[in-house]
Amino acid sequence: MSINVKEYDAIGIGFGPANLAIAIALQEISSERDFNCCFLERKPQFEWHGGMLLDGTRMQISFLKDLVTQRNPLSPFSFVNYLHQHKRLNSFINMSTFQPTRVEFNDYLTWAAGHFSEQVNYSQNVVSIEPIEQDGEVQKVKVITENSDGQREERITRSLIIGMGGSPKLPAQFEGKLSRQVIHSSAYKFWRDQAAPAQDDASIAIIGAGQSAAEIFVDMAARYEPGSVNMINRGYALHPADDSPFVNEIFNPEFTDQVYARTQEQRQALLQRFSGTNYSVIDVPELNAIYERLYLQNVTGKGNHNYLANHEVVDVAQQDEKVSLLLRDKASQQQSWQQYDAVILATGYQYRGYSQLLAPLQSYMAQQEVERCYRVPMQDNCKVNIFLQGCCEDTHGLSDTLLSVLAVRSHEVVSCLTQQFEQEAQIAE
Ligand SMILES: Cc1cc2nc3c(=O)[nH]c(=O)nc-3n(C[C@H](O)[C@H](O)[C@H](O)COP(=O)(O)OP(=O)(O)OC[C@H]3O[C@@H](n4cnc5c(N)ncnc54)[C@H](O)[C@@H]3O)c2cc1C
Numbered sequence: 001m002s003i004n005v006k007e008y009d010a011i012g013i014g015f016g017p018a019n020l021a022i023a024i025a026l027q028e029i030s031s032e033r034d035f036n037c038c039f040l041e042r043k044p045q046f047e048w049h050g051g052m053l054l055d056g057t058r059m060q061i062s063f064l065k066d067l068v069t070q071r072n073p074l075s076p077f078s079f080v081n082y083l084h085q086h087k088r089l090n091s092f093i094n095m096s097t098f099q100p101t102r103v104e105f106n107d108y109l110t111w112a113a114g115h116f117s118e119q120v121n122y123s124q125n126v127v128s129i130e131p132i133e134q135d136g137e138v139q140k141v142k143v144i145t146e147n148s149d150g151q152r153e154e155r156i157t158r159s160l161i162i163g164m165g166g167s168p169k170l171p172a173q174f175e176g177k178l179s180r181q182v183i184h185s186s187a188y189k190f191w192r193d194q195a196a197p198a199q200d201d202a203s204i205a206i207i208g209a210g211q212s213a214a215e216i217f218v219d220m221a222a223r224y225e226p227g228s229v230n231m232i233n234r235g236y237a238l239h240p241a242d243d244s245p246f247v248n249e250i251f252n253p254e255f256t257d258q259v260y261a262r263t264q265e266q267r268q269a270l271l272q273r274f275s276g277t278n279y280s281v282i283d284v285p286e287l288n289a290i291y292e293r294l295y296l297q298n299v300t301g302k303g304n305h306n307y308l309a310n311h312e313v314v315d316v317a318q319q320d321e322k323v324s325l326l327l328r329d330k331a332s333q334q335q336s337w338q339q340y341d342a343v344i345l346a347t348g349y350q351y352r353g354y355s356q357l358l359a360p361l362q363s364y365m366a367q368q369e370v371e372r373c374y375r376v377p378m379q380d381n382c383k384v385n386i387f388l389q390g391c392c393e394d395t396h397g398l399s400d401t402l403l404s405v406l407a408v409r410s411h412e413v414v415s416c417l418t419q420q421f422e423q424e425a426q427i428a429e
Contacts, residue, residue: 010159015041018163018389021410042125046113048106062098071407082108138382159385166349185212185346197341201227208346209233214282228304234312241281253408259397351391373416
C-alpha cells in the first residue's frame with residue numbers, strides 16, 4: 001500500500017475518448033482556476049479499441065465529430081489541427097473523405113492523449129471505490145487501483161468522472177468459456193496475430209451480425225482462403241447501418257435534450273426506432289463486399305465460406321482444441337453439431353461495469369435517474385459528485401456510448417463540476 005495518498009479535485013476512471021475529451025474541456029474551461037484532476041487507465045498506454053484496429057476499417061462518423069470541434073472549432077485538439085501538425089492536411093483533403101481509417105483516428109486520439117501524460121496514470125486498474133464516512137456524512141471517496149504486478153495504490157477525491165466504456169457481452173452459452181479457441185471480438189486482432197489457427201484451411205465461426213462481425217468475416221475469409229469461415233446470424237438478413245442525414249440528426253448534441261425531456265417509455269421507443277443506426281447493422285461497403293464474395297464462390301465453384309442466416313447457437317462444447325457448436329435452424333427447427341477450429345463472438349458490449357465499482361456508494365444514492373448533466377443524484381448526507389459517461393443511453397439517447405456528442409458532453413460535465421466548486425469557494429470566502 002502506498003504511504004502517500006494523494007488527493008484530487010476530481011478523478012477520471014478510464015482514459016478512452018470520453019475522459020480524454022473531459023481532460024481537454026477541463027484545460028479549456030478551468031484555466032482561471034487550477035483544477036487538480038487525474039485519470040486512471042488500466043491499459044499500459046492509450047489505445048482506442050486496439051483489438052479491432054484492422055487495416056482499412058473506417059470511422060463510422062465524420063472526423064468533424066472529433067474531441068472538440070462541435071464545441072470549439074478553434075481548439076488546438078481538433079482532427080484538422082492534428083493533420084496540420086503531422087503535415088498531412090493537404091493529402092487528407094485529396095482523399096475527399098469525412099471518414100478516416102480507424103488506424104488514423106486512433107493515432108489522432110493518441111496524439112491528443114499525449115498532451116495529458118502528466119495527468120494520466122496508465123496500468124492502473126480501478127478495483128474499488130470506498131466512501132470515506134465521517135459523522136454520518138460522506139465528503140470524499142477513496143479510489144483503489146491495482147497495477148499489473150498486483151500493487152495497490154489509493155487516491156482520494158470529491159468527484160468521480162466515470163468513462164469506462166463497455167465490456168464484452170457474451171451469450172449465456174459462452175459464459176465462462178472464453179479460451180484460446182473462443183474469443184470476443186474486442187480481443188480479435190491480438191488473437192489473430194498471436195494465437196489464431198496456423199493452418200490456412202481452418203474452420204472459423206463468427207457469431208453476430210453487426211459491424212465487428214462483418215469486419216472480422218472479411219479479414220478471416222482473406223486469411224483462411226482455402227478454409228471455411230462461417231458467419232452465423234440468428235436473424236434472416238444482414239442489415240445496412242442507417243447514416244442518412246435526417247436520421248443522423250438524432251446524433252446532434254441538441255437531440256440529447258429532446259431525449260432527456262421524454263418519459264422513460266418514450267425514450268425506449270426512440271432507442272428502439274433508431275437502433276438500426278448502431279446495433280446489429282453493417283456499413284454498406286462491407287455488407288456489399290461480403291455478398292459479392294459469397295456470390296463469386298458460386299461463379300467460380302471455389303471457396304467454402306458461408307453466411308448462416310436464421311441459425312442460433314444452442315450449446316457449445318470444447319475438446320482437443322476444437323469447438324463444437326450445436327446450431328438450430330430456426331426455420332426447420334433442426335439441430336446439428338458443427339465443429340470449428342475457433343469461434344469469434346462479435347456479440348457486442350454491455351455498459352454496466354460502473355455499477356459494480358459504485359456498489360459501496362449505492363446506499364448514499366438518491367433513487368432518482370441521472371441528471372441532465374450526467375451527475376448521479378446523491379442523498380443529502382453525501383457530497384460526492386459522480387458523473388457517468390457512456391452508460392446513460394436509457395436517459396440521454398443513442399449518442400451516449402459513441403463519439404457523437406463527446407465535444408459537447410464533456411463541456412456539460414465539466415461546467416457542472418467547476419460551477420459547483422466555484423459556488424463552494426464563494427460560500428467559503
Ligand atoms: C471497434 C469499435 C469501433 C467503433 N467505432 C466507432 C465510430 O466509428 N464512431 C463512434 O461514434 N463510435 C464508435 N465506437 C463506439 C465506442 O464506444 C466509442 O468510439 C468510444 O470508444 C467511447 O469512448 P469511451 O471513452 O466512453 O469508452 P472506451 O473507448 O471503451 O474507453 C474506456 C476506457 O476505460 C478503461 N477502463 C475500463 N474500466 C477500467 C477500470 N476499472 N480501471 C481503469 N480503466 C478502466 C478502458 O481500458 C478504456 O481505455 C466503436 C466501438 C468499437 C468497439
